[in-house]
Amino acid sequence: MAAGAECDVVMATTEPELLDEEEAKREAESFKEQGNGYYAKKEYHEAYNYYTKAIDMCPKNASYYGNRAATLMMLGRFREALGDAQQSVRLDDGFVRGHLREGKCHLSLGNAMAACRSFQRALELDHKNAQAQQEFKNANAVMEYEKIAETDFEKRDFRKVVFCMDRALEFAPACHRFKILKAECLAMLGRYPEAQSVxxxxLRLDSTNADALYVRGLCLYYEDCIEKAVQFFVQALRMAPDHEKACLACRNAKALKAKKEDGNKAFKDGNYKLAYELYTEALAIDPNNIKTNAKLYCNRGTVNSKLRKLDEAVGDCTRAVTLDDTYIKAYLRRAQCYMDMEQYEEAVRDYEKVYQTEKTKEHKQLLKNAQLELKRSKRKDYYKILGVDRNASEDEIKRAYRKRALMHHPDRHSGASAAVQKEEEKKFKEVGEAFTILSDPRKKTRYDSGQDLDEDGVGMADFDANNIFKAFFGGPGGFSFEASGPGNFFFQFG
Known part of the structure; x- marks a missing residue:
């Protein structure tokens, strides 16, 4: 009786538990099936909920974790999926799909080495598994892309790094490390909008990601938004105080800002020598900051132009537009230097570039002025021939003609060599031509405005230097040249 009673007692205490366990299993299977149905319809959130219910009913069933891992992967939540996949293989090391999903999560997150271990284990369990074979190759490919990218980054071959990261991200779409490296290289290549986007x-997923904050700052820094860039660098250093790149970039940004501002102040104060030195020091801080350095070169070019070192000014402006071929201010500064140097063809080329970019009235007028000076430069400079300036009076022009005409008259050089006679005759004609144009108000106006003198009958078709000379000095017999020794002449007026 006692033994039987004891058995009854045992039966009475264990039978309900066994029934509850079986019921839990049946209910868990029901949840799993419903989850499978939602998964098949791509309603992953609902599938996730039902797989979670199944796990709650039977927390030691490997397949439930495996199914939920697959659902989380479809939702792009690879880190959570990895946890479920790892739990599934802890519960059942022979669960091939569990190892495959664990490897896939590792690979998606960019841990190719861990992924290889998971795929190798899947192959140990099923050496003919085609998925495991392919994924193992994919993981090795990612490791190779990482290796190449690391080498190319050191070589500063940023385009190659971007290419490698794009290929790696095809297999590791959730790897922040790969994305950050790509974004950093895009910034180094000047592709700032793309880098900012990445x-x-x-940061939308992880606002405390120091690497992403650094890249955001880097883009602003290279776009010459230095003050904003410093804010991002400081924020990155709050998240990761030992972030070397953010620390260096922050230091460079602050130094550049300070040197540039000091240079600007010296320039405004008229201390051009100090401004030149400060801009030069700023240029040595970071050769990679193209936009800021372009501005610094242009600023230094302006200093050189103030110091009348026009060749140096042109050189600095050329460096500026080499760094940034959209930098209008540098083209304008260089064009003005070319104008001051009377290199009008180069000035016209720069003003044309400016006007093509920004079609303003001001730029149009600058181009027109340069084109006029170019046209003038290709004609004879009658003012220079007579030795007068552009504001010379009528009397000054006459006196200049008298002096130059007598100086170069062929009779005065009749005893010289044939070469000298030819050269003096040429100069005599040019002096007469200059006087003909500058002594006639209509012709002078057209000449000064750059118009063609042959238009409207204002040209030199009937020009004769001797006739001009005779008319000016009163015709034949008005004077004569007499020699008073070899190469010496004096005038006798009748």
Missing amino acids: ASDI
């Missing part, structure tokens, strides 16, 4: 996507 960094912003990461």
Whole structure:
């Protein structure tokens, strides 16, 4: 009786537990099936909920974790999926799909080495598994892309790094590390909007990501928004005080800002020598900051132009537009230097570039002025021939003609060599031509405005230097040249 009673007692205490366990299993299977149905319809959030219910009913069933891992992967939540996949293989090391999903999560997150271990284990369990074979190759490919990218980054071959990261991200779409490296290289290549976009996507998921904050700052820094860049660098250093790149970039940004501002102040104060030195020091801080350095070169070019070192000014402006071929201010500064140097063809070329970019009235007028000076430069400079300036009076022009005409008259050089006679005759004609134009108000106006003198009958078709000379000095017999020794002449007026 006692033994039987004891058995009854045992039966009475264990039978309900066994029934509850079986019921839990049946209910868990029901949840799993419903989850499978939602998964098949791509309603992953609902599938996730039902797989979670199944796990709650039977927390030691490997397949439930495996199914939920697959659902989380479809939702792009690879880190959570990795946890479920790892739990599934802890519960059942022979669960091939569990190892495959664990490897896939590792690979998606950019841990190719860990992914290889998971795929190798899947192959140990099923050496003919085609998925495991392919994924193992993919993981090795990612490791190779990482290796190449690391080498190319050191070589500063940023385009190659971007290419490698794009290929790696095809297999590791959730790897922030790969995305950050790509974004950093895009910034180094000047592709700032793309780099900003990548960094912003990461920050939306993780606002404390120091690497993403650094890249955002880097883009602003290279776009010459230095003050804003410093804010991002400081924020990155709050998240990761030992972030070397952010620390260096922050230091460079602050130094550049200070040197540039000091240079600007010296320039405004008229201390051009100090401004030149400060801009030069600023240029040595970071050769990679193209936009800021372009401005610094242009600023230094302006200093050189103030110091009348026009060749140096042109050189600095050329460096500026080499760094940034959209930098209008540098083209304008260089064009003005070319104008001051009377290199009008070069000035016209720069003003044309400016006007093509920004079609303003001011730029149009600058181009027109340069084109006029170019046209003038290709004609004879009658003012220079007579030795007078552009504001010379009528009397000054006459006196200049008298002096130059007598100086170069062929009779005065009749005893010289044939070469000298020819050269003096040429100069005599040019002096007469200059006087003909500058002594006639209509012709002078057209000449000064750069118009063609042959238009409207204002040209030199009937020009004769001797006739001009005779008319000016009163015709034949008005004077004569007499020699008073070899190469010496004096005038006798009748």
